Structures are given as structure tokens and as C-alpha cells.
Amino acid sequence: MLEVIVFSTLNGLLYGLLLFMLSSGLTLIFSMMGVLNFAHASFYMLGAYFAYALGLHIGFWPALFLAPLLVAVLGAVVERFGLRRVHENGHVAELLFTFGLAYVIDETVHLLWGSIPVSYSAPEALRAPLFSLFGTDYSIYRGVTMMIAILMFVALWFLLKKTRVGLMIRAALTHGAMVGHLGHNVPRLFMGVFAFGCGLAALAGVIGGPLLSTEPGMAQSLGPVVFVVVVVGGMGSLLGAFYASLLIGLVQTFFVALDVSIGDLLNGLGFAVDPYGEVTGITLASIAPMTPFILLVLILIFRPRGLMGELEP
Amino acid sequence: MNESLSWWRPVAPWAISALVLVTLPLxxxxxxxxxxxxxxxxxxxxxxxxxxxxxxxxxxxxxxxxxxxxxxxxxxxxxxxxxxxxxxxxxxxxxxxxxxxxxxxxxxxxxxxxxxxxxxxxxxxxxxxxxxxxxxxxxxxxxxxxxxxxxxxxxxxxxxxxxxxxxxxxxxxxxxxxxxxxxxxxxxxxxxxxxxxxxxxxxxxxxxxxxxxxxxxxxxxxxxxxxxxxxxxxxxxxxxxxxxxxxxxxxxxxxxxxxxxxxxxxxxxxxxxxxxGPMVGAILVTVMNSLLSDYTDASILYVGLVFLAVVMFAPGGLGGGIEQVRLAWRRGDLGAHLPGWLGGALAVLLIALGLVSTIELVYQISHGRDKLARLLGLEPDPASPLVWLGIITLFAAGYGVARVSGRYREARA
Structure with a gap:
């Protein structure tokens, strides 16, 4: 039991931190531009694939830095020549644009790399065990991933709270027009934030690709969960996104790890039900993929501004 | 429009649709x-x-x-x-x-x-x-x-x-x-x-x-x-x-x-x-999906690109375009607008051709077969610079036509 708890906590934290890396960029983009970028998870996928393709030629470590940069440049191009163009047609048009973009990116990945997973894996040295607990190894790579995610959180926090650019971004979140009147180039700031957010998503893809699998469905499987994180955490709240990611990561991992059905739970609470019935026989593991969306619907009904947000979406 | 025929106007679309539906099986x-x-x-x-x-x-x-x-x-x-x-x-x-x-x-x-x-x-x-x-x-x-x-x-x-x-x-x-x-x-x-x-x-x-x-x-x-x-x-x-x-x-x-x-x-x-509008869209997307999927594995990509193009360049959609032409025809100034619109359509066609060729060529490189190109009677060689030059020409021509017809439309507006 203790083994399950320790490893589920570690894996849940890891998954949550990956989710946070993905959603931190989206939170910034969402709260600044009001656009829920449907293609965000596609940029994450592009990060993994770029790192795989580059890694074949230049090795893992250079690709770790180069792939997010490339995706960030791509994000800037998308913002400058696509999103800015549809901006004048309102938020719905922007959402539709990113929705179509996600389609196109996903299909392009299909086209270029095929529909089966590619063999993108961490370098040999990092696959060695960091430590062993209860006879199970925990690889160095997982530890490195956690470290990168936490470093990123600290760096992002520092950037937003302590630098001049962060000040401008935070001001533009709530008073975009005013920042523009003061002589700052708000559209360029938007482009920068969009590119930066895409780069962060790509970074999550680069380090998450070897852990989860690098396949064309990876954007579609994680995309909706990232929205959940952003909405549940609250608009523009980095800390909210952080808590929401960890919450979802831990809940999902624990639900999968616990071999318990609804009937078992009810019986444990003193009800006498058949543990193999149609409803009561459902295991928590099969509910796990639904938990983020249950959370999303409940939050939007009962607390529309999210855990830490100040504005309703 | 003749006053005595005005009852016909609201009925016409339905009568025509019913007629089309009945004659279609023939x-x-x-x-x-x-x-x-x-x-x-x-x-x-x-x-x-x-x-x-x-x-x-x-x-x-x-x-x-x-x-x-x-x-x-x-x-x-x-x-x-x-x-x-x-x-x-x-x-x-x-x-x-x-x-x-x-x-x-x-x-x-x-x-x-x-x-x-x-x-x-x-x-x-x-x-x-x-x-x-x-x-x-x-x-x-x-x-x-x-x-x-x-x-x-x-x-x-x-x-x-x-x-x-x-x-x-x-x-x-x-x-x-x-x-x-x-x-x-x-x-x-x-x-x-x-x-x-x-x-x-x-x-x-x-x-x-x-x-x-x-x-x-x-x-x-x-x-x-x-x-x-x-x-x-x-x-x-x-x-x-x-x-x-x-x-x-x-x-x-x-x-x-x-x-x-x-x-x-x-x-x-x-x-x-x-x-x-959604009816036009349903017809187009469904037919594209089912016909293209016989010839190319990139059919979803094409549907996605059409969608993206509509959102970016024609927020009114195909139905909006049809409505524009219909209104101009009713006002009687279709002739003045038509060259500009046809120019725009030509530009779209040229750029679309360029895009399709690019995608199919990339596909040929990565998968080694290409049914759509063969259907069109082409056996393009992706290694030949001439093919790529042709594609670049298509894009350039499309861009040029788009600029010229855009200016024409602005002058007429």
C-alpha cells in the first residue's frame, strides 16, 4: 500500500508538473488575449516531434533547446500573420482559427511522421535509476523532468513579478488599452507572449515526449485537459494553474493506481451493494480520464472564475 | 420584379429544393x-x-x-x-x-x-x-x-x-x-x-x-x-x-x-x-471527405486548410459569398463587381493548386506513393527543381492576382 502511495504521488506530481508546463503558456495567452488557443497542445506535440527529428542529427541536449525555439518562432509567425488578422472579427473567429490550426498541425504531423509512435527516447545515461524504492527504480530522467518544470515555474514567476517586461505583461492583462496609450507596443507584446507560450508548450513536449509516447494523437489526448487546467485554475492566475495541474495530476494518477470500484467504496461506507453491478462495478481507474471534465463542469457551474482567478471567462 | 409574382418568392426555394430532391434519383x-x-x-x-x-x-x-x-x-x-x-x-x-x-x-x-x-x-x-x-x-x-x-x-x-x-x-x-x-x-x-x-x-x-x-x-x-x-x-x-x-x-x-x-x-x-450556409458547408465538407479520401491520405488536412482559409479570408463563409453575389445581382451592379470577385477566385485557385502540389509532393517524399497526382495524369519528380519552381510560380502568380484584384475591388467599393 505504501509503495502505491509513494509512487502514485511521485508520478502524479510529475504528470501535474508536465501539465503545468503546458498550461502556464496557455494561461498567459488566454488572459492577455482572451483566446483559448485550441492549437496549444499541437505546439506541444510539435515540440516533441521537432526534438525527435533534430535529435537524430544533433543529439538530445542541443535539441532540447533548439526545438522550443523553433516552435516559438512558428508561434510568432502564427500570431503575426494569422491570429492578428482574425482578431478584428472577435473572439469566436479567433477560437475557430486556432481550432482549424490544430486540425492542420495534427494532420501535417500525420503526413510527415506517419500515424505510429516514433522512437523518441531519453539518452541512455538518463534512463539509469535515480533511486530504488520497494524494488522499483525511479529513473534519473523523471527527476530531471521534475527539476526542469520547477525551474521553469520559478523563472516564470521571476519574469512576471520582478522584471520590467513582466510588469508590462501584467499591466496588459487587465488594462491593455492603457498600456498601449502609454506608448508600449501592445501587439508586439502579444506576439511575444504568444510565441513564449508556444515555446513553453514545446518545452513540455520535448521533455514529456519520451515519458508519454510521441505519436500524432498526443495533442488530442492532452489538449482538453490543458483547457481544464486553465479554466479551473482561473484566468491569468499562474498559481491557480499550478494548483489545478497538480490536483488533476494527482487525482488521475491515484484513480488509476487504486484497484477499487464504486461498489467497494460504497460497501466501505456501510452500504450493502453488489460490487459487480453495472454501475457499482465501475472501477475508479476507468473514471480517471473523466475526472478533469467533471471538475471543469463543476467549477464552471459553481465557481466560474476558477480557483484563483479574479475574472470570469 | 412583377407584383403579381410576389407570392412566388418565398415559396420558390422550397419548390426548387423539392424538385431537385425528386429528380435527383433520375x-x-x-x-x-x-x-x-x-x-x-x-x-x-x-x-x-x-x-x-x-x-x-x-x-x-x-x-x-x-x-x-x-x-x-x-x-x-x-x-x-x-x-x-x-x-x-x-x-x-x-x-x-x-x-x-x-x-x-x-x-x-x-x-x-x-x-x-x-x-x-x-x-x-x-x-x-x-x-x-x-x-x-x-x-x-x-x-x-x-x-x-x-x-x-x-x-x-x-x-x-x-x-x-x-x-x-x-x-x-x-x-x-x-x-x-x-x-x-x-x-x-x-x-x-x-x-x-x-x-x-x-x-x-x-x-x-x-x-x-x-x-x-x-x-x-x-x-x-x-x-x-x-x-x-x-x-x-x-x-x-x-x-x-x-x-x-x-x-x-x-x-x-x-x-x-x-x-x-x-x-x-x-x-x-x-x-x-451550413447546408452548403455540409455538402462541400462531406463530399470532400468522402471523395478525397479515395485518392489521398491527406484529405482531413485539406478540409482543415479550407476551414482555416475561410476563417481567415472569408469570415462570411461560402454562404456569405453566395449571398453577396445574389444581392449584387438583385441590385443590378453584378457586372461592376464580378471581375474583382472572379480575380479573387482565380487567386484562391492558384494558391490552392500550389498548396495541393506541395502537400502531395511532401507526401510522396515521406510515403513514396501519391494517388491524387497520378489521377491528374502527373508523375512529378520531387527531386527535380523544375517542379518546385512551378509551385513557386503558382504561389507568386496567385499572390499577384490577389493583389491586383484586391486593388480593383477597393477602387470599385
């Missing part, structure tokens, strides 16, 4: 063609029901497939009940013809919307989009847990050749199903058009345009959204009922985000602001 032949037409009919109803939300009510939904899928499930279970009741010959379902199953779908879709809709309709915009996305994912994931209702991965299947047959209308071949589709499409399209003429339909436009003002006047926007949501859910369910009869199988995929996305795609490509 023109086309083959079960393959009828299968495509039947899918087009389903998608027309689905896309129009989606536009009741987005185009007319201003609610961007990513979970519309839930109602489509639940309608389909309701209809297919009813079909199984009809089949079982056929053995002993009594009970309600023994006298229920398969022809009326879309009504069951309508009831299921509307009921589902009635049950879940109220908390969703508090806000439009991003909050509504997100909560419907959540609903869609929730129902799609949840359907895997109840195999007796949703049939697990494989879905629920049935047989449409059961129950009483009215007026000799059998449902054996796709060509027989065609009449079923034609009837229900006409009924559903007319009902949805009539809905836009009711006070509720008009109020839904008002909610889209200015919800605050409506609140001040004394119409709670939430109630109006809720009513529209139920109606849209019902018509989506009706489309689902048609799909159940057509395919004789319903899988959990029909509840998921991909199906919801298809509705959005069709409606937006066709144009949200015009009533018949």
Missing part, C-alpha cells in the same frame, strides 16, 4: 453515390442544428455531438425494440415504423439538452464553449463505462428492415434510404427555417447581439438560451436518428469531440450568418 445511379447523398442529408440537418446555437444564438458549442449521438442511440435502441416486438406482434413498438425513428432521435436529443442545459446557459462565449467541451468529453468517456447502453467500443448495431412498412416504403438499398433522407431533410430544414421566424428565433438573434439590453427589457437571456439549446439538441438528435437508420450502427465515436468539430467545421465553412 440523374444519379449507383449505391455508392446514394450513400454519399445520404450522409450529406444527415450532415445538413446536423450542421443546421449546430447553427441554431452558434449562428443564430451566438453560443459556440464544442459538445453538440452529444445530442446527435444520444439521438442516434435512442433511435437504434428503438429500432431493436421494433425488431423484438415484431416477433409477437403486439405492444407499442410493433406498430411503430422505422420511418418515424428520427422523431425518437429528436425526443432523445431534446430531452438530453433539457436535462443538462440549464446550468450551461448562464453565459455565452468562452465559458459556454468550455463547459460544452467538458460535457462532450465527459459523455464520450462515460459512454465507455456502460456497455449495455452504448455497446462499448464496438457500439450498438441493429437492422432497419423491421416493423410495419407504410405505403410500401422499404429501407433495403441506399437508394431506398434516399427517400427517407429526402423526406426528413426537407421536414427538418423547413422546421428549422420556420423556427428562425418564430418570436423565439428572433429573440435568439437578440441574445446573440446584445444580451445585456435584452435583460433590461425584461427577457432573461438565460431562459432564451436554454430554449434554443433544447431546440438545437432536438434537431441534432433528429439528425442522429437519421444516421442510426442509415448506418444501422452507432458507436461512442458519434458522441465525441471529433463529431462536434465536424458540425462546427461544416457550419463555419458554409457561413454562419446565412440560413442556408
Amino acid at each position: 440523374v444519379v445511379a449507383g449505391n455508392g453515390t446514394f450513400s454519399i447523398i445520404n450522409v450529406v442529408a444527415i450532415n445538413i440537418v446536423f450542421a443546421l442544428s449546430y447553427n441554431m446555437l452558434l449562428g443564430q444564438g451566438g453560443m459556440l458549442s464544442f459538445g453538440h455531438a452529444v445530442f446527435f449521438g444520444l439521438g442516434a442511440y435512442g433511435a437504434i435502441h428503438a429500432m431493436n425494440l421494433i425488431g423484438e416486438a415484431g416477433y409477437d406482434g403486439h405492444g407499442f413498438w410493433a406498430f411503430f415504423p422505422v420511418y418515424l425513428l428520427p422523431l425518437v432521435g429528436f425526443a432523445c436529443g431534446a430531452l438530453a439538452a433539457l436535462v443538462v442545459g440549464w446550468p450551461f446557459c448562464r453565459r455565452a462565449g468562452t465559458a459556454f464553449a468550455m463547459i460544452t467541451l467538458g460535457l462532450g468529453e465527459l459523455v464520450a468517456a462515460g459512454s465507455q463505462m456502460f456497455p449495455t447502453v452504448f455497446g462499448g467500443e464496438a457500439g450498438v448495431f441493429s437492422n432497419r428492415m423491421v416493423g410495419p412498412v407504410w405505403f410500401g416504403l422499404e429501407l433495403a438499398q441506399p437508394a431506398d434510404v434516399y427517400w427517407f433522407m429526402a423526406f426528413w431533410t426537407l421536414v427538418a430544414v423547413f422546421a428549422m427555417w420556420a423556427f428562425t421566424r418564430t418570436p423565439l428565433g428572433r429573440m435568439s438573434n437578440a441574445v446573440r447581439d446584445n444580451a445585456d439590453r435584452l435583460q433590461f427589457i425584461g427577457y432573461p437571456p438565460r431562459n432564451l438560451r436554454f430554449l434554443v439549446f433544447i431546440a438545437a439538441g432536438g434537431f441534432a438528435g433528429l439528425g442522429g436518428g437519421m444516421a442510426a437508420v442509415n448506418y444501422e450502427i452507432v458507436t461512442p465515436e458519434s458522441l465525441g469531440l471529433l463529431t462536434s468539430g465536424l458540425a462546427l467545421l461544416m457550419a463555419a465553412v458554409g457561413g454562419l450568418a446565412v440560413f442556408y
Whole structure:
């Protein structure tokens, strides 16, 4: 039991931190531009694939830095020549644009790399065990991933709270027009934030690709969960996104790890039900993929501004 | 227009549609063609029901497939009940013809919307989009847990050749199903058009345009959204009922985000602001999907690119374009506008050709075969610089034509 708890906590934290890396960029983009970028998870996928393709030629470590940069440049191009163009047609048009973009990116990945997973894996040295607990190894790579995610959180926090650019971004979140009147180039700031957010998503893809699998469905499987994180955490709240990611990561991992059905739970609470019935026989593991969306619907009904947000979406 | 002919104007589109539907079987032949037409009919109803939300009510939904899928499930279970009741010959379902199953779908879709809709309709915009996305994912994931209702991965299947047959209308071949589709499409399209003429339909436009003002006047926007949501859910369910009869199988995929996305795609490509826009979009997207997938594996990419192009360059969609031409024709200044528009169309065509060649060539490089190019009688060699030069020329020519015709249009505006 203790083994399950320790490893589920570690894996849940890891998954949550990956989710946070993905959603931190989206939170910034969402709260600044009001656009829920449907293609965000596609940029994450592009990060993994770029790192795989580059890694074949230049090795893992250079690709770790180069792939997010490339995706960030791509994000800037998308913002400058696509999103800015549809901006004048309102938020719905922007959402539709990113929705179509996600389609196109996903299909392009299909086209270029095929529909089966590619063999993108961490370098040999990092696959060695960091430590062993209860006879199970925990690889160095997982530890490195956690470290990168936490470093990123600290760096992002520092950037937003302590630098001049962060000040401008935070001001533009709530008073975009005013920042523009003061002589700052708000559209360029938007482009920068969009590119930066895409780069962060790509970074999550680069380090998450070897852990989860690098396949064309990876954007579609994680995309909706990232929205959940952003909405549940609250608009523009980095800390909210952080808590929401960890919450979802831990809940999902624990639900999968616990071999318990609804009937078992009810019986444990003193009800006498058949543990193999149609409803009561459902295991928590099969509910796990639904938990983020249950959370999303409940939050939007009962607390529309999210855990830490100040504005309703 | 002659005054004595004015009664004809509102009737004309319906008379012409009915005429087209009746004469279509005389023109086309083959079960393959009828299968495509039947899918087009389903998608027309689905896309129009989606536009009741987005185009007319201003609610961007990513979970519309839930109602489509639940309608389909309701209809297919009813079909199984009809089949079982056929053995002993009594009970309600023994006298229920398969022809009326879309009504069951309508009831299921509307009921589902009635049950879940109220908390969703508090806000439009991003909050509504997100909560419907959540609903869609929730129902799609949840359907895997109840195999007796949703049939697990494989879905629920049935047989449409059961129950009483009215007026000799059998449902054996796709060509027989065609009449079923034609009837229900006409009924559903007319009902949805009539809905836009009711006070509720008009109020839904008002909610889209200015919800605050409506609140001040004394119409709670939430109630109006809720009513529209139920109606849209019902018509989506009706489309689902048609799909159940057509395919004789319903899988959990029909509840998921991909199906919801298809509705959005069709409606937006066709144009949200015009009533018949989603119909145009449904026809185009369905035909593209089913024809292109025979020739190229990149068919979804092409549909996605068309969608992206429409969102970026023609926010009114295809229907908006048709409407523009129609209005100009009515005003009598079509001649002045036409060269500019044709120039724009030419530019689109050139750039599209360039894009298609690029994609197919890339595909040929990465997969080593290319059916579409061979279909066009081309055997391009991706290693030859001449081919790429040709593509660059296409792009450049397209860009040039776009600039020139754009300037022409500005000068005339």
C-alpha cells in the first residue's frame, strides 16, 4: 500500500508538473488575449516531434533547446500573420482559427511522421535509476523532468513579478488599452507572449515526449485537459494553474493506481451493494480520464472564475 | 420584379429544393453515390442544428455531438425494440415504423439538452464553449463505462428492415434510404427555417447581439438560451436518428469531440450568418471527405486548410459569398463587381493548386506513393527543381492576382 502511495504521488506530481508546463503558456495567452488557443497542445506535440527529428542529427541536449525555439518562432509567425488578422472579427473567429490550426498541425504531423509512435527516447545515461524504492527504480530522467518544470515555474514567476517586461505583461492583462496609450507596443507584446507560450508548450513536449509516447494523437489526448487546467485554475492566475495541474495530476494518477470500484467504496461506507453491478462495478481507474471534465463542469457551474482567478471567462 | 409574382418568392426555394430532391434519383445511379447523398442529408440537418446555437444564438458549442449521438442511440435502441416486438406482434413498438425513428432521435436529443442545459446557459462565449467541451468529453468517456447502453467500443448495431412498412416504403438499398433522407431533410430544414421566424428565433438573434439590453427589457437571456439549446439538441438528435437508420450502427465515436468539430467545421465553412450556409458547408465538407479520401491520405488536412482559409479570408463563409453575389445581382451592379470577385477566385485557385502540389509532393517524399497526382495524369519528380519552381510560380502568380484584384475591388467599393 505504501509503495502505491509513494509512487502514485511521485508520478502524479510529475504528470501535474508536465501539465503545468503546458498550461502556464496557455494561461498567459488566454488572459492577455482572451483566446483559448485550441492549437496549444499541437505546439506541444510539435515540440516533441521537432526534438525527435533534430535529435537524430544533433543529439538530445542541443535539441532540447533548439526545438522550443523553433516552435516559438512558428508561434510568432502564427500570431503575426494569422491570429492578428482574425482578431478584428472577435473572439469566436479567433477560437475557430486556432481550432482549424490544430486540425492542420495534427494532420501535417500525420503526413510527415506517419500515424505510429516514433522512437523518441531519453539518452541512455538518463534512463539509469535515480533511486530504488520497494524494488522499483525511479529513473534519473523523471527527476530531471521534475527539476526542469520547477525551474521553469520559478523563472516564470521571476519574469512576471520582478522584471520590467513582466510588469508590462501584467499591466496588459487587465488594462491593455492603457498600456498601449502609454506608448508600449501592445501587439508586439502579444506576439511575444504568444510565441513564449508556444515555446513553453514545446518545452513540455520535448521533455514529456519520451515519458508519454510521441505519436500524432498526443495533442488530442492532452489538449482538453490543458483547457481544464486553465479554466479551473482561473484566468491569468499562474498559481491557480499550478494548483489545478497538480490536483488533476494527482487525482488521475491515484484513480488509476487504486484497484477499487464504486461498489467497494460504497460497501466501505456501510452500504450493502453488489460490487459487480453495472454501475457499482465501475472501477475508479476507468473514471480517471473523466475526472478533469467533471471538475471543469463543476467549477464552471459553481465557481466560474476558477480557483484563483479574479475574472470570469 | 412583377407584383403579381410576389407570392412566388418565398415559396420558390422550397419548390426548387423539392424538385431537385425528386429528380435527383433520375440523374444519379449507383449505391455508392446514394450513400454519399445520404450522409450529406444527415450532415445538413446536423450542421443546421449546430447553427441554431452558434449562428443564430451566438453560443459556440464544442459538445453538440452529444445530442446527435444520444439521438442516434435512442433511435437504434428503438429500432431493436421494433425488431423484438415484431416477433409477437403486439405492444407499442410493433406498430411503430422505422420511418418515424428520427422523431425518437429528436425526443432523445431534446430531452438530453433539457436535462443538462440549464446550468450551461448562464453565459455565452468562452465559458459556454468550455463547459460544452467538458460535457462532450465527459459523455464520450462515460459512454465507455456502460456497455449495455452504448455497446462499448464496438457500439450498438441493429437492422432497419423491421416493423410495419407504410405505403410500401422499404429501407433495403441506399437508394431506398434516399427517400427517407429526402423526406426528413426537407421536414427538418423547413422546421428549422420556420423556427428562425418564430418570436423565439428572433429573440435568439437578440441574445446573440446584445444580451445585456435584452435583460433590461425584461427577457432573461438565460431562459432564451436554454430554449434554443433544447431546440438545437432536438434537431441534432433528429439528425442522429437519421444516421442510426442509415448506418444501422452507432458507436461512442458519434458522441465525441471529433463529431462536434465536424458540425462546427461544416457550419463555419458554409457561413454562419446565412440560413442556408451550413447546408452548403455540409455538402462541400462531406463530399470532400468522402471523395478525397479515395485518392489521398491527406484529405482531413485539406478540409482543415479550407476551414482555416475561410476563417481567415472569408469570415462570411461560402454562404456569405453566395449571398453577396445574389444581392449584387438583385441590385443590378453584378457586372461592376464580378471581375474583382472572379480575380479573387482565380487567386484562391492558384494558391490552392500550389498548396495541393506541395502537400502531395511532401507526401510522396515521406510515403513514396501519391494517388491524387497520378489521377491528374502527373508523375512529378520531387527531386527535380523544375517542379518546385512551378509551385513557386503558382504561389507568386496567385499572390499577384490577389493583389491586383484586391486593388480593383477597393477602387470599385
